[in-house]
Amino acid sequence: MNYISTRGAGIGERHTFSDILLGGLAKDGGLYLPADYPRVSADELARWRTLSYADLAFEVLSKFSDDIPAEDLRALARRTYTADVYCNVRDGESAAQITPLKPLGVESGAPLSLLELSNGPTLAFKDMAMQLLGNLFEYALAKTGRTLNILGATSGDTGSAAEYAMRGKQGVRVFMLSPHKKMSAFQTAQMYSLQDPNIFNIAVEGVFDDCQDIVKAVSNDHAFKANYKIGTVNSINWARVVAQVVYYFKGYFAATKSNDERVSFTVPSGNFGNVCAGHIARMMGLPIEKLVVATNENDVLDEFFKSGVYRVRGSAETYHTSSPSMDISKASNFERFVFDLLGRDPARVLQLFRDVEEKGGFDLAASGDFARVREFGFVSGSSTHADRVGVIRDVYQRYHTMIDTHTADGLKVAREHLQAGVPMVVLETAQPLKFGETIREALAREPERPAAFAGLEALPQRFEVLPGDAGQVKAFIAANVRG
Ligand SMILES: *Cc1c(COP(=O)(O)O)cnc(C)c1O
Numbered sequence: 001m002n003y004i005s006t007r008g009a010g011i012g013e014r015h016t017f018s019d020i021l022l023g024g025l026a027k028d029g030g031l032y033l034p035a036d037y038p039r040v041s042a043d044e045l046a047r048w049r050t051l052s053y054a055d056l057a058f059e060v061l062s063k064f065s066d067d068i069p070a071e072d073l074r075a076l077a078r079r080t081y082t083a084d085v086y087c088n089v090r091d092g093e094s095a096a097q098i099t100p101l102k103p104l105g106v107e108s109g110a111p112l113s114l115l116e117l118s119n120g121p122t123l124a125f126k127d128m129a130m131q132l133l134g135n136l137f138e139y140a141l142a143k144t145g146r147t148l149n150i151l152g153a154t155s156g157d158t159g160s161a162a163e164y165a166m167r168g169k170q171g172v173r174v175f176m177l178s179p180h181k182k183m184s185a186f187q188t189a190q191m192y193s194l195q196d197p198n199i200f201n202i203a204v205e206g207v208f209d210d211c212q213d214i215v216k217a218v219s220n221d222h223a224f225k226a227n228y229k230i231g232t233v234n235s236i237n238w239a240r241v242v243a244q245v246v247y248y249f250k251g252y253f254a255a256t257k258s259n260d261e262r263v264s265f266t267v268p269s270g271n272f273g274n275v276c277a278g279h280i281a282r283m284m285g286l287p288i289e290k291l292v293v294a295t296n297e298n299d300v301l302d303e304f305f306k307s308g309v310y311r312v313r314g315s316a317e318t319y320h321t322s323s324p325s326m327d328i329s330k331a332s333n334f335e336r337f338v339f340d341l342l343g344r345d346p347a348r349v350l351q352l353f354r355d356v357e358e359k360g361g362f363d364l365a366a367s368g369d370f371a372r373v374r375e376f377g378f379v380s381g382s383s384t385h386a387d388r389v390g391v392i393r394d395v396y397q398r399y400h401t402m403i404d405t406h407t408a409d410g411l412k413v414a415r416e417h418l419q420a421g422v423p424m425v426v427l428e429t430a431q432p433l434k435f436g437e438t439i440r441e442a443l444a445r446e447p448e449r450p451a452a453f454a455g456l457e458a459l460p461q462r463f464e465v466l467p468g469d470a471g472q473v474k475a476f477i478a479a480n481v482r483g
Helices: 017-021 042-048 053-062 070-080 126-144 157-166 185-192 208-220 222-227 238-255 273-283 300-307 334-341 346-359 368-373 385-399 405-414 432-443 470-482
Strands: 003-005 032-034 101-107 110-116 148-153 172-179 199-205 263-268 288-295 309-311 361-363 378-382 424-428 464-467
Touching (some): 003 017, 017 126, 017 238, 042 053, 053 070, 070 126, 101 238, 101 385, 110 238, 126 157, 126 172, 148 157, 148 470, 157 172, 157 185, 172 185, 172 470, 185 432, 199 208, 199 470, 208 222, 208 470, 238 263, 238 273, 263 273, 263 405, 273 334, 288 300, 288 405, 300 309, 300 378, 334 346, 334 368, 346 361, 378 405, 385 405, 385 432, 405 432, 464 470
Parallel strands (some): 110 424, 172 199, 199 464, 263 288, 263 424, 288 378
Antiparallel strands (some): 309 361
16 A cells, blocks of 8 residues: 655655654645555455454554554554443443444434444544554554654643543653643543653643644754654544544444445534545445535535635634534645545645645636535535534433534534435534533533543642743753653
């Protein structure tokens, strides 16, 4: 399996899965994709139907990473997808399923269900990929004798998923910046209660943007970056995308009785990482009818899939919503889909994403390309805060199921795209406990709390408060990497 950049660099060169694992963007600023998508045969699909999650993950991953010995990869997948790690299931469910499918009911002739992706350690779907990444990093570093110091900024979700994935991993340290006293008590406790010696929580005196500026400043100090082996775990990482392909297969098998059926998926979207994995599953031959992109008030993607116009927003036009993990104004994985949409023409991709930088967007409506969006199965919709509150209430009353704001966004949009006889699977991307404020508003009660989270806020916390100054952050990293 060879990887190429969406902007054309490296065509004719060889990049294996391991080569791109620890890196971010390609040299030319593009994103890596396989030179060809592997196809899944009818025989394979039949065999995969009954596999455990871990063994299914091995089968899917091995199609993208033929440079890793099969026995190593299988052991890695089995170590990652265990009932112990994905233990935060609701009453009566089996943790061994990793991503249980919860049927809700039949609406407009379509069986409607939730695919639970949020039973991992941080109660959000990012655990699905990040946990694998932690084990892949440890494996790759041990092979080469290298170490890695991950530097990141978080306002909550991604940072905690990264910390829980990397805790205790050999050769990896995490330095995570978060805004001091600006996160919810739950989010703060989730991150700061980690006592692992390789996890460093840095509470920056400032806001989230200050944290991000520091990460940029440190990354732009190339000497420091090389000296201290600084890396990141952002959502464009290819291994994260490919790990997410697995649960589309799992969800498909759970929602159908035979491989002749087709299934639609609705995906609460921000950076387009999750639904990009669905696109890849479909390109591999999984019988997916529709891929429904659901956004909140930050509707860059909905606008594109309705009009062909991609117009990124500035920070003044990016709203803080009750589904904050989708408050994104520029979808970092979108370029991967555009590459396929344009028939894999890197010169045109380069031009379009130059237009994004220089003119704030591009318009594919006039060219014939936009019409092909439907051939790839894509449709879209968006929700408002009032929609999400209404859906949370409705689902609780009608189906006795408590859902979070992101999943509510998905369900609202899914209902606009139901087709009789075609199962609709909505990806559940977080548990309600993470977004308790809206649960209290919608249901006038506390969110459900998995047993492992009892008393979380009272645990001792370990963090370092630093001023919003890149120099002091560098000094802190230097002291802890040597020590
Ligand atoms: C990250 C996240 C999303 C958005 O996923 P993308 O891959 O960025 O599209 C949706 N819901 C939750 C809860 C998330 O944490």
